[in-house]
Amino acid sequence: MELRSNETGRAAARGRPPIVNFSGLNHYFGLGETRRQVLFDVQLAMYPGEIVIMTGPSGSGKTSLLVLAGGLRGVQEGSLNVLGREMRGLSARDLVEIRRSIGFIFQFHNLFESLTAIENVQLALDLHSYSTREKRNRAADILTKLGLADRMEYKPSSLSGGQKQRVAVARALVNKPRVILADEPTAALDKESGRIVVSLLQEHARTADATIILVTHDNRILDVADRIVTLIDGRIASRVEVGESILISEFLKKCPVFAHQSPSELTEIAQKMAYEKYPPGAVIFHQGDEGDKFYLIREGQVEVLIDGTSGPIRVATLEQGNVFGETSLLKHRPRNATIRAVAEVELCVLGRDDFEAAMEKSVSFRDQLLRTYAGRS
Amino acid sequence: MATPLAWRNLTHNLRRLLLSLAGIGFVVLLMFMEMGFSNGCFDTATHGYTLFNADLVIVNRISTPASPQRFLRERLYLARRSPAVADVIPMYVQVGAQWKIPGEAGLRRVRVFGYDTRQRPFWPAEFAPRDDLRQPGAVLFDSRSRALLGQPGPGTVTQLNGRTISIVGLAPMGADLDTDGNLFLDQSTFFAIFGEADKGRLTPLDVDYGLIQLRAGIDPRQAVEELRQLLPNDVRVLTLSDYCDDVQQYWSRNTAVGFLFNMGVVVGFLIGMIVCYQILFTDISNNLLPFATLKAMGYRTSFLVRLVLKQATFLALLGFVLGLIGAWFLYWLMESQTGLTMALTPLRIAAILLLTLGMCLVAGLMALYRVIRIDPADCF
Numbered sequence: 084m085e086l087r088s089n090e091t092g093r094a095a096a097r098g099r100p101p102i103v104n105f106s107g108l109n110h111y112f113g114l115g116e117t118r119r120q121v122l123f124d125v126q127l128a129m130y131p132g133e134i135v136i137m138t139g140p141s142g143s144g145k146t147s148l149l150v151l152a153g154g155l156r157g158v159q160e161g162s163l164n165v166l167g168r169e170m171r172g173l174s175a176r177d178l179v180e181i182r183r184s185i186g187f188i189f190q191f192h193n194l195f196e197s198l199t200a201i202e203n204v205q206l207a208l209d210l211h212s213y214s215t216r217e218k219r220n221r222a223a224d225i226l227t228k229l230g231l232a233d234r235m236e237y238k239p240s241s242l243s244g245g246q247k248q249r250v251a252v253a254r255a256l257v258n259k260p261r262v263i264l265a266d267e268p269t270a271a272l273d274k275e276s277g278r279i280v281v282s283l284l285q286e287h288a289r290t291a292d293a294t295i296i297l298v299t300h301d302n303r304i305l306d307v308a309d310r311i312v313t314l315i316d317g318r319i320a321s322r323v324e325v326g327e328s329i330l331i332s333e334f335l336k337k338c339p340v341f342a343h344q345s346p347s348e349l350t351e352i353a354q355k356m357a358y359e360k361y362p363p364g365a366v367i368f369h370q371g372d373e374g375d376k377f378y379l380i381r382e383g384q385v386e387v388l389i390d391g392t393s394g395p396i397r398v399a400t401l402e403q404g405n406v407f408g409e410t411s412l413l414k415h416r417p418r419n420a421t422i423r424a425v426a427e428v429e430l431c432v433l434g435r436d437d438f439e440a441a442m443e444k445s446v447s448f449r450d451q452l453l454r455t456y457a458g459r460s
Numbered sequence: 461m462a463t464p465l466a467w468r469n470l471t472h473n474l475r476r477l478l479l480s481l482a483g484i485g486f487v488v489l490l491m492f493m494e495m496g497f498s499n500g501c502f503d504t505a506t507h508g509y510t511l512f513n514a515d516l517v518i519v520n521r522i523s524t525p526a527s528p529q530r531f532l533r534e535r536l537y538l539a540r541r542s543p544a545v546a547d548v549i550p551m552y553v554q555v556g557a558q559w560k561i562p563g564e565a566g567l568r569r570v571r572v573f574g575y576d577t578r579q580r581p582f583w584p585a586e587f588a589p590r591d592d593l594r595q596p597g598a599v600l601f602d603s604r605s606r607a608l609l610g611q612p613g614p615g616t617v618t619q620l621n622g623r624t625i626s627i628v629g630l631a632p633m634g635a636d637l638d639t640d641g642n643l644f645l646d647q648s649t650f651f652a653i654f655g656e657a658d659k660g661r662l663t664p665l666d667v668d669y670g671l672i673q674l675r676a677g678i679d680p681r682q683a684v685e686e687l688r689q690l691l692p693n694d695v696r697v698l699t700l701s702d703y704c705d706d707v708q709q710y711w712s713r714n715t716a717v718g719f720l721f722n723m724g725v726v727v728g729f730l731i732g733m734i735v736c737y738q739i740l741f742t743d744i745s746n747n748l749l750p751f752a753t754l755k756a757m758g759y760r761t762s763f764l765v766r767l768v769l770k771q772a773t774f775l776a777l778l779g780f781v782l783g784l785i786g787a788w789f790l791y792w793l794m795e796s797q798t799g800l801t802m803a804l805t806p807l808r809i810a811a812i813l814l815l816t817l818g819m820c821l822v823a824g825l826m827a828l829y830r831v832i833r834i835d836p837a838d839c840f
Contacts, residue, residue: 146840149840150837150840153756155756155835155836155837155840156837176760179758179759179760180758181758182756182757182758183757183758185758187753187756187757187839189749189753189839189840190840191749193749193750193752193753193839194750195465195468195469195747195750196472196746196747197465197468197469197471197472197473198463198465198468202463202468205463206463206465206754206757207757209462209463210757210758210759238472254757266839266840298840
């Protein structure tokens with residue numbers, strides 16, 4: 084049996100090492116009396132092809148995470164692995180070297196007003212030993228891809244805000260970095276330009292197999308995230324695998340016991356679920372066991388077996404989106420059937436305490452009122 | 461080829477570039493002028509001597525440019541005995557003689573050279589021996605005198621120290637700080653005019669300069685040594701160029717002229733440094749975020765250091781060219797208006813170029829702390 088916490092997510096289940104991995108990371112600002120801890124025991128792994136949106140109130144440490152991941156500051160405590168290199172203890176010189184394989188996108192375009200769009204992009208290529216012609220071709224290619232083919236020879240002052248930010252994105256992407264750190268890249272843009280920029284990032288994450296860390300408060304672009312990580316006071320307060328969370332919430336919604344839950348409650352439950360994987364033929368629990376977990380089938384099939392006089396009898400087959408195990412938890416009775424994996428199965432699992440907490444909330448407002456009245460009599 | 465960022469940052473705002481270059485060009489011009497005045501003064505101080513048609517000169521040991529002393533003419537007879545010597549020309553000089561401006565009542569100071577007019581003590585062609593100069597009261601007038609002396613030509617009659625003289629010809633020399641022009645006349649006329657005014661001190665036997673022409677193929681340094689052996693030590697023997705250097709050094713050591721103008725150069729340098737610093741600093745300040753982004757992208761601080769110093773060099777070179785053009789024009793103007801020698805020699809041009817580069821590079825170094833302190837983390 085393989086157990087994975089939701090922390091590393093399903094990407095981890097694909098069996099690929101993370102590109103950016105924070106582990107037990109603490110970070111402090113200032114020295115002596117004024118020393119203040121800004122990050123507390125951060126555990127966060129980011130995988131190839133993933134877009135992670137970091138959100139949280141200002142001063143929550145999002146920026147510090149970016150600054151550390153980008154090698155702009157040294158790691159003080161804990162571990163941070165970027166592109167396979169441990170960042171802790173690296174010299175300033177080595178950090179500069181690592182930065183060359185990271186793409187940075189800032190809130191402002193930060194372009195040189197004196198250079199044309201294509202020259203601004205070429206600045207990123209100057210760091211690598213390309214021929215003049217190759218630099219020009221690469222810069223022209225990326226700008227063309229970003230819809231700026233007819234703006235390449237324009238200086239920033241003749242470009243719109245959206246175009247300038249696209250040039251800045253081109254500058255960050257032109258070296259095809261596998262890590263992109265973007266800080267509020269859409270904050271200064273209208274809806275349409277913002278959408279173009281995030282689509283470009285999405286495409287880059289896919290084609291270059293890159294991790295994109297996006298710090299944003301822009302609700303319009305939350306949908307591009309594979310995961311949303313919320314930081315509060317230097318701690319990771321929540322992490323949501325967006326696609327997963329939506330899928331699981333939808334599955335839960337169909338289950339009668341959760342039918343009354345609001346979307347936010349469902350999301351919360353989804354987040355608390357862990358993943359378990361079983362090979363074909365494995366027994367998840369036996370009839371008569373004490374019930375301690377609630378299950379949702381994420382993938383695969385299981386069969387429900389009830390002990391008969393001549394051995395177990397299969398009474399049903401359950402598949403993706405079906406749930407089981409709730410009866411024993413609700414009625415505080417032992418399991419009334421055995422569950423066995425048919426094919427390899429991946430399950431989302433909710434512990435008894437979390438399940439009961441959820442049930443507590445799931446009782447509808449009307450039911451609660453009724454129960455109150457009943458208690459009086 | 462890397463993107464020419466330094467050049468682009470400098471030139472993309474044409475108006476600002478022109479203002480910057482005007483500032484630096486003006487400072488370069490200022491340094492050129494100060495140096496030109498200083499050199500002009502010293503060049504002018506020796507201007508007459510450089511025209512001497514001589515390899516060596518003999519002067520009184522205690523003579524200084526400010527208080528010339530004569531020496532015994534007998535010393536020249538001694539010198540003539542040396543086998544290295546081809547000819548010796550005695551030269552009498554009176555500084556500050558009273559020249560009556562022709563047709564006016566005013567008097568001006570002139571310098572008077574007296575010599576045997578059968579000889580040729582100055583090398584320009586106008587000083588070729590001429591018989592008419594041997595007439596009593598006949599003089600050659602310095603055609604490059606200041607206009608203050610009037611515009612006399614051949615045939616003009618006027619007075620020198622109260623004695624009537626008549627101009628028979630013109631010859632070029634040029635004014636200096638002390639005199640407005642020069643007269644050249646035969647030694648007999650010289651004694652007739654100044655012998656009387658200066659009775660007791662000046663006799664035909666006392667001479668200011670001995671101009672020595674060496675035989676062909678003689679090494680001047682060696683001849684100097686020989687003559688020093690031969691002559692008593694109340695006189696000095698020097699090559700002509702050593703003598704000119706000596707005079708220049710005397711003026712620069714003993715007057716504030718050199719110091720004043722050198723101060724002018726220093727002040728120009730400092731102003732230029734501040735102007736250049738301002739330009740560089742403004743550019744860095746205007747580009748803080750792009751520079752920080754460069755650092756974030758993986759550019760090293762040394763790249764930015766080179767960038768700023770490159771920009772400083774461009775500023776220096778462009779400003780220098782502007783200043784040089786201005787200086788060339790002003791030198792020409794000054795020379796034609798004052799008669800002072802304002803020479804733009806390659807060495808002086810190189811000196812100002814170095815000063816300009818130094819000025820901008822020091823400014824660049826001062827501006828560097830700004831780029832060194834740029835923190836890429838500030839981009840977030």
